[in-house]
Structure formats: structure tokens, C-alpha cells
Amino acid sequence: MGDTMSTETRPGDERFFLRAGPFGLARLAEVSGSDVRPAAEGQNETALFRGVAPLHVAGPEDVSFLDNRRYLPLLENTKAGAVILAPAFADKLPARTAGLVCKTPYLAWARIAAAFHPAPSSSGVRHPSAYVSEKAEIGDNVEIGPFAVIEDGAKIGSGSLIGAHAMIGRSVEVGERCRIGSHVSLTHARVGHRVTLYPGARIGQDGFGFAVGPGGFETVPQLGLVVIGDDVEIGANSTIDRGSMRDTVIGAGTRIDNLVQIGHNAQLGRCCIVVSQAGISGSTELGDFVTIAAQAGLIGHIKIGDKARVGAQCGVMSDVDAGADVIGSPAMPFREFFRNVATLRKLSKKSSD
Amino acid sequence: MGDTMSTETRPGDERFFLRAGPFGLARLAEVSGSDVRPAAEGQNETALFRGVAPLHVAGPEDVSFLDNRRYLPLLENTKAGAVILAPAFADKLPARTAGLVCKTPYLAWARIAAAFHPAPSSSGVRHPSAYVSEKAEIGDNVEIGPFAVIEDGAKIGSGSLIGAHAMIGRSVEVGERCRIGSHVSLTHARVGHRVTLYPGARIGQDGFGFAVGPGGFETVPQLGLVVIGDDVEIGANSTIDRGSMRDTVIGAGTRIDNLVQIGHNAQLGRCCIVVSQAGISGSTELGDFVTIAAQAGLIGHIKIGDKARVGAQCGVMSDVDAGADVIGSPAMPFREFFRNVATLRKLSKKSSD
Amino acid sequence: MGDTMSTETRPGDERFFLRAGPFGLARLAEVSGSDVRPAAEGQNETALFRGVAPLHVAGPEDVSFLDNRRYLPLLENTKAGAVILAPAFADKLPARTAGLVCKTPYLAWARIAAAFHPAPSSSGVRHPSAYVSEKAEIGDNVEIGPFAVIEDGAKIGSGSLIGAHAMIGRSVEVGERCRIGSHVSLTHARVGHRVTLYPGARIGQDGFGFAVGPGGFETVPQLGLVVIGDDVEIGANSTIDRGSMRDTVIGAGTRIDNLVQIGHNAQLGRCCIVVSQAGISGSTELGDFVTIAAQAGLIGHIKIGDKARVGAQCGVMSDVDAGADVIGSPAMPFREFFRNVATLRKLSKKSSD
Structure with missing residues (x-):
């Protein structure tokens, strides 16, 4: 090696x-x-x-x-x-x-x-190259990096740190002591305190919604926000679409890894873990303390109960009970999945004998 | 919940x-x-x-x-x-x-x-911080956000909106009434009218091409473009590589969700739907009205017929007929997939009795 | 079509x-x-x-x-x-x-x-809009694009090209003749010579590490770097987290495609190939000349031997021997996987007769 x-x-x-x-x-x-x-x-x-x-x-x-x-x-x-x-x-x-x-x-x-090794905290310095609207409200001791953009009506809580090239859209609210990474886009959102968004996270863009019209697809306006609770972290290049008619909600304390997709109207509870490259489709609801392992995918409009654990690469097509452990595509209990694997191996060997 | x-x-x-x-x-x-x-x-x-x-x-x-x-x-x-x-x-x-x-x-x-709630349209205002080459051609009523970059020879059609920190490369053509999101990079491309690129989309970078040389991999120059038809939408942080010897083509009316990968030389027809985290490998061709569900993967150099539907997490290793519904990895007809799931469950139960 | x-x-x-x-x-x-x-x-x-x-x-x-x-x-x-x-x-x-x-x-x-068609090389021109710290060391003939940011103590080797909106963090070292794409964020890293980072790549952010505390998750400081060897390429919007107590290492000559996730402490050998949307979890080690196909996922803390090949969408849960070919989820030898597919099809047909 x-x-x-x-x-x-x-x-x-x-x-x-x-x-x-x-x-x-x-x-x-x-x-x-x-x-x-x-x-x-x-x-x-x-x-x-x-x-x-x-x-x-x-x-x-x-x-x-x-x-x-x-x-x-x-x-x-x-x-x-x-x-x-x-x-x-x-x-x-x-x-x-x-x-x-x-x-x-x-x-x-x-x-x-x-x-x-304390985490970086705000220097309180606004880089002269940043563009901050006069109609934005910037709290005390906020650090704003080079070429950051803060649009009209945005509010940034005290002690927060806005990275280079970050873009905070119109009317967005960011709480206190947040860290908004470089190249983040954050629009149509209300963000709690002590939230960290890693570089390149995309928060608040339109959800994937359209109707079939006579001449092709027609966009359905996406009129909700993204609401992010306190102490949430969202990984690099992850994408969280805003809701269509309700808000997309990320509960307090939840940790989301890199390259994760969260669809419009999804509701995540408190202290969930969503590992890299997992995808949660629109309108799906997670309880509290749910774990979604890497590359798992959840279809839309289902409910995952508190403390359930969804295994890596799992494909979840229906509700999962609180406390359940599922894996496989389609999802099934861990024990059943590994029994299936063993059964198939045995039958396969026999059939090739 | x-x-x-x-x-x-x-x-x-x-x-x-x-x-x-x-x-x-x-x-x-x-x-x-x-x-x-x-x-x-x-x-x-x-x-x-x-x-x-x-x-x-x-x-x-x-x-x-x-x-x-x-x-x-x-x-x-x-x-x-x-x-x-x-x-x-x-x-x-x-x-x-x-x-x-x-x-x-x-x-x-x-x-x-x-x-x-009409979609945002161009204010016609060019932010003074934007860098627009004198050799670019900017149409009437184009809005250009803070710190946007438009390079030599680029053409932007009238009524288009270029977001903050967007980067439009040399000689790129963008049609009328397009919306180019914040932090987009768009190079080596020709883009139709009324196209929306969501934040962080990467269009036109080199495809993944190299040859094995005596001292390691050697890059194969990627000499095609990305050609995007009218009314296309491309999701946040999705990536579309330019072609190697032909163009990568996205047909008119096609909708691509977040975090989707489209490899070099891929050809997508009209009004296709590609859901989040799906991947289409190099030189693969989709007909019209094809649906690729979330997290599906298509290998390179295959053809997917008109109106075919590829299920979530499906792994497609060979051509798919027009109108077919496939799922599973490797891909098979929906009915066969669910019959397999049922069969294995039954056999597995029996074997553990 | x-x-x-x-x-x-x-x-x-x-x-x-x-x-x-x-x-x-x-x-x-x-x-x-x-x-x-x-x-x-x-x-x-x-x-x-x-x-x-x-x-x-x-x-x-x-x-x-x-x-x-x-x-x-x-x-x-x-x-x-x-x-x-x-x-x-x-x-x-x-x-x-x-x-x-x-x-x-x-x-x-x-x-x-x-x-x-030679690859673009540095023009040697620093765009006047770029922000380059006076405490950065910039080599000869370095091109720096509009709105690029180079922070205190960063070193850029001669002949390198830093794209528009790229962000090179404090103390980062970049070798000679590198190409850093637009919108890249590169922090906590040492980068070799002739390295290409495609647009939107995220290198050096915190790994996904936290401990369970009485009031929720508590972040574990991530105190290592990302070390990238000579001649490496890293695709658009890919994410490579820095190490927690050791460095995350990408060996010389390795090629990483778009939207790939590499977790903290991962060790990739020389001339590996990692295809788009694959994910390598924390502390996993790859030998030299390993191929990881698209959408494959590797759990953490395993070892993949030299020249092993991991198939598309494969889910690897344990070590893979040098030279082995694996596919499926969970991973198994190619031959076994396709035998399983055939066996299940046969049994399923019989059971439905």
C-alpha cells in the first residue's frame, strides 16, 4: 500500500x-x-x-x-x-x-x-471586496470573506462567519455563531444558531417540480422555504431544495455529510445522521435520531420512525418503523437481507454443481 | 415526528x-x-x-x-x-x-x-462588481449579478439573468431568457433559450478520458462542446462533461435534477427526466421522454429507447427498448425484479425453517 | 433517437x-x-x-x-x-x-x-479583481483569474493556473503547472505538481466526525490535511475531506471523476481510477492501480489490494484482495454475482410456472 x-x-x-x-x-x-x-x-x-x-x-x-x-x-x-x-x-x-x-x-x-484546537471563530472583519446590501442587517462581530454577497433584507446573527464567495440571498435569516463556508449558496431559508454549512452547499433552490403540459413540462412554482434548526451541519456540495407549498425542515442537531440530496418538503427530525451521497426524496419525513447510511435512497412521501437505521445503498420504498434496521434494495430487515444473501449463494452453488 | x-x-x-x-x-x-x-x-x-x-x-x-x-x-x-x-x-x-x-x-x-408568483425575471441591471469582457456580446435587458464573470467572445441573449459568482467561459453562447444560477461554471457550451441552470451546476469541463502510457495515465483532449436545447433545466451541483470528439447533447425540454452526472458524448433526447444522483456514462444515448429515476446508473455506449423508464438505483448494462420499464442491478423488467424478490424471500424462509 | x-x-x-x-x-x-x-x-x-x-x-x-x-x-x-x-x-x-x-x-x-490542441497553460496574468494576500508566495508565470482568493501563507508553484472564483486557503501549498478550476475550494492541503482540480471540487473541509454527547452530537476536530500527489486529477464537484489525526492521501497519478466522495483519512495509492459518484469512506486504503467504478461505495477502515477492480454500484463491506474483481452489494467475485443472477432467474421462473 x-x-x-x-x-x-x-x-x-x-x-x-x-x-x-x-x-x-x-x-x-x-x-x-x-x-x-x-x-x-x-x-x-x-x-x-x-x-x-x-x-x-x-x-x-x-x-x-x-x-x-x-x-x-x-x-x-x-x-x-x-x-x-x-x-x-x-x-x-x-x-x-x-x-x-x-x-x-x-x-x-x-x-x-x-x-x-478550537474551531475558527469570527474575526469580526468584513473584507472590503465583499458586497453587502445596505438593506441587510449584520449583527455584531460578523466576519465576511472576500467576494461574499449578502442581499437585501438578509439578517446575519452576531458572531457568524461568512466565507469567501458565499451568497446569502434576499431576506434569508442566519442565526448566531454560524459558519457559512466558501461558495455556499443560501436562498429562501431561515437558519438557526451555531449552524455550519460546508463549502459548496446549495440551500433553497427550486425543488424538482413540474407538470406535463401540451408543449412539454411546465414548472410548478416552489413557494416554501428551507428551515434549518440550531446546531445543524450540512456537508460540502450537498443540496437541499426548498419546499413547494410547505417548508423543507432540517431538525436541530442533525448532521448531513457531503453530496447528500434532500428533496422539497422533506422533514428531518432532531439529531439525524445522513451519510454522504444519500438521497431523501420529496415530502419524506424522518423522525428523531434516524441514521441514513451512505448512498441510501428514500423515495418520496414515506415516513421513517425515530431511531431507525437505514443501511448503505439501501433503497427504501415504504415506511420504516421506529427503531428498525433495514438494508437492501428494496429495503428489508438486516437479518433477512443477510439470510437472502446466504440462501442465494447456497442455491447458486448447488445449481452449478 | x-x-x-x-x-x-x-x-x-x-x-x-x-x-x-x-x-x-x-x-x-x-x-x-x-x-x-x-x-x-x-x-x-x-x-x-x-x-x-x-x-x-x-x-x-x-x-x-x-x-x-x-x-x-x-x-x-x-x-x-x-x-x-x-x-x-x-x-x-x-x-x-x-x-x-x-x-x-x-x-x-x-x-x-x-x-x-411569477419566476424571477431580469432586472436588466449589471452589478458594478461583475467582470464582463469587452469582447462579450450582452443582449438587451440582461441582469448580471455581483462578481459574475463573462469571458471574451461569450454571447448572452436578451432577458437572461446571470447569477452572482457565475462564470461564463470564452465563446459560450447563452440564449434568451435563460437563468444561470449563482456559482455556475459554464464553459465550452452552446445553450438554447429559456434554459435554467441551478446553483453550482458544472457544464463543459473535460470528460473523464485518458490513455494508459508508460509513465501513468495520459489525458485525451476533450474537443467537443456541451449543447443544451431550449427549455432545459439542470439541477444544483450537477455535472455535464463536454464531448471528446462529438458534442454532449441535452435535448429540448429535458429536466435534470440535482447532483446528476452526465458523461462526455452522452446524447439525451427531448423531454427526458433525470432524477437526482443518477449517472449517465459517456456516449450513452437516451431517446425522447425517457425517465431515469434517482441514483440509477447507466454504463457507457448503450441506447435507451423513447419513453423507457429506468427505476431508482437501477444499474443498466445494456440497451433498453422503447417503452420498457426496468429496475434492479443489473436492470430487468419491473415484473421480473419483484418476482425475484418474492422468490428469494420464499426460498430463504424455507431454507431457514 | x-x-x-x-x-x-x-x-x-x-x-x-x-x-x-x-x-x-x-x-x-x-x-x-x-x-x-x-x-x-x-x-x-x-x-x-x-x-x-x-x-x-x-x-x-x-x-x-x-x-x-x-x-x-x-x-x-x-x-x-x-x-x-x-x-x-x-x-x-x-x-x-x-x-x-x-x-x-x-x-x-x-x-x-x-x-x-494543447491544454490551456498559464498566461502569467493576474486579474486585477483577484484577492491575493501579501503573505502568499506566488511563483513565476502564475495566472490568477477574476475574483480568485489566495490567503495568507499559501504558496503557488510556477506555471500554475488559478481559475475564476477559486479559493486557496491559508498555508495551502500548490505545486508547479497545476490547474485549479473555477469555484474550487482548497484548504488544509498540500498539492503536488501538474495536478488538475476541476470546477467546484471541495478539498480539505472537515471530515464527518462527531461524538455523541449528552445534549447532541459534538464535533471531533479534524486535524489532518489532504495530501495530493503529482499528476492527480480530481473531477468537478467532488469532495475530499481532510484527515482527522492523519492526512487524507491521494497517490500520484490517480484520476478521480466528478461527484466522488472521499472520506477523512482515506489513503489512495498511485494511478487509481475512481469513477463518478463513487464513495470511499473514512480510513479506507486503496493500493496502486485500483479501479473503483461508478456509484460504488466502500465502507470505512478496509483495504483494497493493488490492481483490484470494484464494479459499478458495488457495495464493499470488507477487504478486497489484490487483483480481485468484485461486484454486487454486498461485493462478491464477478463470476459469483452473475451466477447468482442466473440462478435466481431460473428459480423465479420455475416458481411462477
Whole structure:
């Protein structure tokens, strides 16, 4: 596979990422909700940590992380000053390494990494090349990048960051501390607080609606908006069409990956996960905590219940019950799908014998 | 599923959409090719209507719409002043509601909604920040948005609208009354009249062509164009590569949804429908009135006959006859696909008994 | 299918493409590594050629091309002055047509077409509307298009071409003679020499990483880069996320088509081919010379061996051996897949008899 290590840079390179700290163990424990397990030898509890790194790269001033039994051999040999891990692995720590012990090590890791490398926040500077309508309302401390466009009547909440070449259409509302990526187009929309739109996301264009007329297709006006709840993230080059007669709604806390398509009038609940290249057709409704895996497709006008999980490449043609796991095209329960695969393999072998 | 109603705004919000009218019933009947069936009581035939709304939201000054028996209970309780519907449902109208009766209610709806909310048209204003080459030919009444780029030799037909950050390359021809969305890139192309390109569409870049050389892949120059017929629409973030030795052609009236890929030299006929995330590989030819459903994939160098329908997620590896319905991967007739699904389920059950 | 010929323009239209030449047979033979087989009659060996065209369009000053027995009837009737072809077909040349005979005619074609129509190269002109940070390092002879943005600390190698509206983020390194298309966003990345990024490609945004917290999802900082080797091409609107703790790596010579998703930490080897709308999930590793066909999906954390081929729409859930051919969802060997298809058809027919 080639020596990919040779191309590896240290995570959190300061040329590309912000850096905060250094932090002591007590502070890291507080940030992450962990208990400190001091190193058996060699490490002073007043030691300061400067960053995060994987087990095989970390040094004495780095915090590292273990959440999978598979990587125990790396733990044994790590030079990390501290490692975040579950209680079950705490006694495997090398003598010079402190533990940050907690039941949810991945969450603790997210928080400690974010403490060292906070997400970019607004500089409050409006680039002189940006075009901002005099009829737009721009909150305090909003950063606006080069060649960004903000049209008449748009409102941008305080602390938000509008990337280069982003286009915020007429009357659009963006909440506080949002990050609108470069090249985003955002029209016909109301967006909550702390929302992140990644570069090239297309929000609010016409849905795919037309009637058959005598001389060809005739466009059905798309008269709804896109409404995006707080803390939503929408991936690069994803597309969310506005509603036709109601709004397309993305519930608070939902995370949408890259190249995802959401059709007009779709209703997504809270804290859903939609993985890359999945497609949700018009007027389909997702409950809360639904997971749609990569490249899955949902036809229109169906309902997916709370906490249901739709597998990768699944083709969903009818409602899915709350809590159900489906996969295959057409969709069926996971167990049935894999039983079918096994049955067909067996019959196929027999028939070729 | 949460109370999504609470997030609903009235369709056609004037902050986001143009609004025309008010219109009387006679005018609406004329626009839509309907027959007026006056309300049994309470409504003057000279009443004026101001907009459109769904049955459960509409008031006495709104026009609403019914095209599915499923929504008859909503019709019974609607407060809409008028409802567009088929003759079969006309006797279900509440006493205070007029009918706009016609055989194609969805088409009538499209036309009435468009009468109240016309599509944006050109303001004729060129934003001072746009870069327009002196060697470009710009027709009358062309609107050019902020930071748009129009290169040497490009021609833009009268009444067209070029969005913010759109890029129209050298020598490209765009017809009259086109709408080129924000962030579109359009190069190596000839575009007809009344064409809409949604934000982020990529038209005219190199097709995916290379030969295997001794030191790696070597690019094969892509020397054709993209030719787009009149009244075509191409969705957000879709990609259409230019031809290698002939042109890639999109026939008049064809509608392409978001995130669709069209490979080099593909030939699409008139009034085709290509739904989101479908992919059509290089040199494949579609007849007229072909439907390609979401996430379907067609390999290269095949022919799909007129009026054929390719189902969602279908994988088409060979020619499809005119009028055929196929689905599955590899593609097969609809009936065969669903029979296979049933057979496998039965065999699988038996084998696990 | 309509008369698509009527829309055909001659390949290499000078309004859209550069043109070099004319060239004599000796030069064309040299460029392409072919042997000249002079025309039996009517053609002087000092004749000059001005362009390339398909067999049925070419005239006496054009070079054409045959690589498939299927097109022999076109060869018989061609008016092309010269045709590139394999030795096996050389005796089928018409009397007035010279041959450029070689074992790899498609490669020879690529080179001759590129001789007549070289790829656009940098004009060295920086458009006055571009925003280039004073802290960026711009090499010699770099062309920068209208409204391009180059941020602090970015380095652009000599001879590179930065398209209109492209955004090159802080500290990004771009090698020599690269072509960065319009509307590209390129952040958190190191890019080799002679790399082409097509319009709308999104490189370097955050990967899709989050932990479940008590109040919803919490973002895991993505602290790696995207590292792109020499001679890589990445298609329009494709998305490549940066790594979380290591870099996402695209090996030298690899070609990625449009609308492809590459997740964080993925490692692609040298000279891989990834066709449109395919998706490679996080941390998955491809060897060298791997082919991933259109719309295929690979789950995360698996390894695909050198020269393996993954079929269109394939769903790969586990490692694939070097040299293997897989297809289906879940993936299986090609032979097994088609045997399954045949078995199911047979059983299904029997069961419906």
C-alpha cells in the first residue's frame, strides 16, 4: 500500500489550525469529564500538555487516545504523556503515561482536541471586496470573506462567519455563531444558531417540480422555504431544495455529510445522521435520531420512525418503523437481507454443481 | 415526528417571492384552462384571490388544490375560496368554496401558482462588481449579478439573468431568457433559450478520458462542446462533461435534477427526466421522454429507447427498448425484479425453517 | 433517437480550444511513437495536417483514429488524410490515406490530439479583481483569474493556473503547472505538481466526525490535511475531506471523476481510477492501480489490494484482495454475482410456472 506514513504531518499543524493551551491534567480532566490516573513514574502532575496525537506519534507533551482493544499494542509502546481511555484499559497504561479515564473516551477526546484546537471563530472583519446590501442587517462581530454577497433584507446573527464567495440571498435569516463556508449558496431559508454549512452547499433552490403540459413540462412554482434548526451541519456540495407549498425542515442537531440530496418538503427530525451521497426524496419525513447510511435512497412521501437505521445503498420504498434496521434494495430487515444473501449463494452453488 | 407544522410559513412569503394579482375567478379559469363552478353560497363571483395555499391553510382569498382522493377529508374542511380539482371531485366542494374544474388539476395548479408568483425575471441591471469582457456580446435587458464573470467572445441573449459568482467561459453562447444560477461554471457550451441552470451546476469541463502510457495515465483532449436545447433545466451541483470528439447533447425540454452526472458524448433526447444522483456514462444515448429515476446508473455506449423508464438505483448494462420499464442491478423488467424478490424471500424462509 | 449529427460541431473549434500545427507525418509519428505507412496514392509525404476528427467527418488535412474492429466500415469510406491504427488493420487503409501504425493507438491518439490542441497553460496574468494576500508566495508565470482568493501563507508553484472564483486557503501549498478550476475550494492541503482540480471540487473541509454527547452530537476536530500527489486529477464537484489525526492521501497519478466522495483519512495509492459518484469512506486504503467504478461505495477502515477492480454500484463491506474483481452489494467475485443472477432467474421462473 506504499509508505503512507512518510506523507504524514503532525496533527494540528499550526500553519493550518488554531492552537490553545498548554493545559495541565486537572484542566484536561475538567474539560473532558475524566478522572486523572497519574503516571506510575516519571511524570509530574504539574506537567503541561501542548497538543493531541495518535498513540504511535505522540510524545510526552501530547495527549493521546484509545477506544478499541485492537490498538492495545500501540498503547504499550506509546510515548504519550497522557492517554484518554475507558476504565477497562486503565491498567494497561505504560509507567510514564498518565490516564484520563472515562466511560465515553471518544467524547472526551473530542472535547480535549477542541480545547487545544478550537474551531475558527469570527474575526469580526468584513473584507472590503465583499458586497453587502445596505438593506441587510449584520449583527455584531460578523466576519465576511472576500467576494461574499449578502442581499437585501438578509439578517446575519452576531458572531457568524461568512466565507469567501458565499451568497446569502434576499431576506434569508442566519442565526448566531454560524459558519457559512466558501461558495455556499443560501436562498429562501431561515437558519438557526451555531449552524455550519460546508463549502459548496446549495440551500433553497427550486425543488424538482413540474407538470406535463401540451408543449412539454411546465414548472410548478416552489413557494416554501428551507428551515434549518440550531446546531445543524450540512456537508460540502450537498443540496437541499426548498419546499413547494410547505417548508423543507432540517431538525436541530442533525448532521448531513457531503453530496447528500434532500428533496422539497422533506422533514428531518432532531439529531439525524445522513451519510454522504444519500438521497431523501420529496415530502419524506424522518423522525428523531434516524441514521441514513451512505448512498441510501428514500423515495418520496414515506415516513421513517425515530431511531431507525437505514443501511448503505439501501433503497427504501415504504415506511420504516421506529427503531428498525433495514438494508437492501428494496429495503428489508438486516437479518433477512443477510439470510437472502446466504440462501442465494447456497442455491447458486448447488445449481452449478 | 415532532410538530413540523409549527415551523411552517405561509407559501409564497413576499419577502422571498414575487407576487402578482389579485385575480378574479374568470381570469384564473382562463390562465389554467378550467371551468368555474361557483360556490353554492357566500361567495360573490367578483371576489378577488390573492394567493395559493394548501387545503388546511388556505383562507377565503386563497386558491387551493386537490389531486388525490387521499386528501378528500381536507377538502371537506377547507376554508379556501376556490379549489382546483378534477370533475370527479367537484361535488365534494364545501358550500362556500368555488371550484376550478379541469382534467389536469396539477397543470392548472402550476399555472395559477405561477400567475400569483411569477419566476424571477431580469432586472436588466449589471452589478458594478461583475467582470464582463469587452469582447462579450450582452443582449438587451440582461441582469448580471455581483462578481459574475463573462469571458471574451461569450454571447448572452436578451432577458437572461446571470447569477452572482457565475462564470461564463470564452465563446459560450447563452440564449434568451435563460437563468444561470449563482456559482455556475459554464464553459465550452452552446445553450438554447429559456434554459435554467441551478446553483453550482458544472457544464463543459473535460470528460473523464485518458490513455494508459508508460509513465501513468495520459489525458485525451476533450474537443467537443456541451449543447443544451431550449427549455432545459439542470439541477444544483450537477455535472455535464463536454464531448471528446462529438458534442454532449441535452435535448429540448429535458429536466435534470440535482447532483446528476452526465458523461462526455452522452446524447439525451427531448423531454427526458433525470432524477437526482443518477449517472449517465459517456456516449450513452437516451431517446425522447425517457425517465431515469434517482441514483440509477447507466454504463457507457448503450441506447435507451423513447419513453423507457429506468427505476431508482437501477444499474443498466445494456440497451433498453422503447417503452420498457426496468429496475434492479443489473436492470430487468419491473415484473421480473419483484418476482425475484418474492422468490428469494420464499426460498430463504424455507431454507431457514 | 433524433438526428444528433445535426448538432455536431467539428472537434477542436478554435473559438473554444487552442490549436497548434500544422504538422507533417514525420512529426506526428515522432509525437505518437508510430510508424508511417504512406498512402498508396495521391498523398505527398510532405503533406501537412491541421487537426483531428472522427473517421466519418475527417478530411484530407485531418488525422483520424481507429481502435475497434466495429468501425472498419467507417475506415473504408473515410476521407481522412491519415489514420492512427494497430498493425492488424493497416492493410484496410483506403488508398489515399496514410497510416500511423502502432500497438497502442489510443495512446497515440491522445498524444497527437494534444499536439494539435494543447491544454490551456498559464498566461502569467493576474486579474486585477483577484484577492491575493501579501503573505502568499506566488511563483513565476502564475495566472490568477477574476475574483480568485489566495490567503495568507499559501504558496503557488510556477506555471500554475488559478481559475475564476477559486479559493486557496491559508498555508495551502500548490505545486508547479497545476490547474485549479473555477469555484474550487482548497484548504488544509498540500498539492503536488501538474495536478488538475476541476470546477467546484471541495478539498480539505472537515471530515464527518462527531461524538455523541449528552445534549447532541459534538464535533471531533479534524486535524489532518489532504495530501495530493503529482499528476492527480480530481473531477468537478467532488469532495475530499481532510484527515482527522492523519492526512487524507491521494497517490500520484490517480484520476478521480466528478461527484466522488472521499472520506477523512482515506489513503489512495498511485494511478487509481475512481469513477463518478463513487464513495470511499473514512480510513479506507486503496493500493496502486485500483479501479473503483461508478456509484460504488466502500465502507470505512478496509483495504483494497493493488490492481483490484470494484464494479459499478458495488457495495464493499470488507477487504478486497489484490487483483480481485468484485461486484454486487454486498461485493462478491464477478463470476459469483452473475451466477447468482442466473440462478435466481431460473428459480423465479420455475416458481411462477
